[in-house]
Amino acid sequence: GAGVSQSPSNKVTEKGKDVELRCDPISGHTALYWYRQSLGQGLEFLIYFQGNSAPDKSGLPSDRFSAERTGGSVSTLTIQRTQQEDSAVYLCASSLAPVGSSYNEQFFGPGTRLTVL
Amino acid sequence: AQSVTQLGSHVSVSEGALVLLRCNYSSSVPPYLFWYVQYPNQGLQLLLKYTSAATLVKGINGFEAEFKKSETSFHLTKPSAHMSDAAEYFCAVSVPGRDDKIIFGKGTRLHILP
Numbered sequence: 448g449a450g451v452s453q454s455p456s457n458k459v460t461e462k463g464k465d466v467e468l469r470c471d472p473i474s475g476h477t478a479l480y481w482y483r484q485s486l487g488q489g490l491e492f493l494i495y496f497q498g499n500s501a502p503d504k505s506g507l508p509s510d511r512f513s514a515e516r517t518g519g520s521v522s523t524l525t526i527q528r529t530q531q532e533d534s535a536v537y538l539c540a541s542s543l544a545p546v547g548s549s550y551n552e553q554f555f556g557p558g559t560r561l562t563v564l
Numbered sequence: 565a566q567s568v569t570q571l572g573s574h575v576s577v578s579e580g581a582l583v584l585l586r587c588n589y590s591s592s593v594p595p596y597l598f599w600y601v602q603y604p605n606q607g608l609q610l611l612l613k614y615t616s617a618a619t620l621v622k623g624i625n626g627f628e629a630e631f632k633k634s635e636t637s638f639h640l641t642k643p644s645a646h647m648s649d650a651a652e653y654f655c656a657v658s659v660p661g662r663d664d665k666i667i668f669g670k671g672t673r674l675h676i677l678p
Contacts, residue, residue, distance in 0.1 A: 490654060
């Protein structure tokens, strides 16, 4: 079956522009997570969704970052007024069981490599 | 708060030699622990996990890790390195029953010498 997919795989943008990154989780997975992988910070948690709800947004680096999930499926991570320090690989993961219910393996997508010039 | 420390950002071993990647964790509650591998230009793949069952955990590709509560460690080992093991390895921790977010270590890049 299909795994987690992300699009685009690569995105190059100019400083100050807005970008949208998309994540398609595994069908039926209720939980969805966003992580960022950068040279300076390693892998860091950004936000998670249980269904369409994001209970904890404290991992988002700044108010330029936002995310939404619709229909309990696709999620979009939006970065407004991009800065060079936003350059990173953005990873999405999904898991089957509701968050916190039991051991919940997260399956990762291939990531979107964002380069801000 | 949970955290993970991986000792050594780069580790080199000869093909056929023992692989040992070190990981120490900090958690105020019994954690779940993971090792992930990332091959060049690929996503993260779960190697193995500890979820409070057996302390010696076997994973894919011949890797295993032992949870040692007294040492707060979860080191990853493989008896005999293969060239295909060259990749970046991440130790990670999560707290069961909460938000399941995974806290990753900085990663260790494993180089295999011929």
